[in-house]
Amino acid sequence: MRRIIVCTFLTLDGVMQAPGGPDEDPESGFAHGGWQKPTDDEEVGAAVAGWYEDFEAMLLGRKTYDIFASYWPGADPANPFTARMNDMPKYVASRTLTSLDWQNSTLLRGDTVEAVRALKASEGGDISVVGSGDLAQTLMRHGLVDEYRLTVHPVILGSGKRLFADGAIPTALEPVAVTATKGGTVVGVYRPTGAPTYDSY
Template identity: 80%
Template sequence: MRKIVVCTFLTLDGVLQAPGGPDEDAESGFEHGGWQKNASDDEVGEAIAGWYQHSDAMLLGRKTYEIFASYWPTADPANPFTERMNSTPKYVASRTLTSLEWQNSTLLDGDVVQAVRTLKESDGGDINVVGSGDLAQTLMRHDLVDEYRLTIHPVIIGTGKRLFADGAIPTRLEPVSVSTTKGGTVLAVYRPNGKPAYDSY
């Protein structure tokens, strides 16, 4: 059984929207695009590279796919991620796209939940959900996420799309590894582990 792994950059207040640049995603009037670069450091890059070593596919929502597809096919080949991003199989969940031009991309047919269940049962390594907040929330609601790999950066935005938005399913998380970089970014890997327990002091 393959693992579905949500890999996401977050602000301290849980925002995942547009970490990469001012024009990445301005939906709902978001004005803080590009918040990640100045809140990151070399240790973050090393951790992310390690997270990708154990995966052999990506699962993307439409918006993240379009952002990546507009950049990576012509990205600097000296960037060690360029070959990785272009050669990795990519599965795309979309109700509006009818064809995909980025190499090694496959459009998921039919119901996305059933399509992801089928992917989990196929042969292969981990499948990373990168960005794609709406898709990640759909997968969470249907108990399809096996692991979270989060970089939590020391910046507060106050608005924007959140990974754990209103309506998130209450879930207890088991820490796999948690560390902090010199720049203050938390590198956290968690696995769902049942429901929260409630008690009082």
């Protein structure tokens, strides 16, 4: 069984929207695009690069696919990520796209949840979900996420799309590896273990 691993950059208040640039995702008037780079450091980059070495494929929603497909095919070939991103198999969940131009991309047909279940049951290694907030919400609601790899950056925005939004399924998490960089970013790997337990003091 293949694992689905959600990889996301988050602010301290849980916002995942538009970390990469001001124009990345201005939906709902979001005015804080590009918040990640000022809080980034080499340790974060090394951790994320290490995560990608584990993946054999990516699972993307339409918006993230559009962002990546407009950048990576023409990206600097000297960047070690360029060949990795272009060569890796990519599965795209979309109700509006009918064809995909980015190399090694496959459109998931029919019901997304059933398509992802079939993908998990296929031969192969781990599959990363990068960005793709709407898709991540769907996967979480149906218990299809096997692991979270999160970088939580020292900035508060107060608005924007959140990975764990209102209505998220209550879930207990096992911390697999959690470290803090010198710049104050928490780099964490967590696995769902079922429903939370409750107690009192």
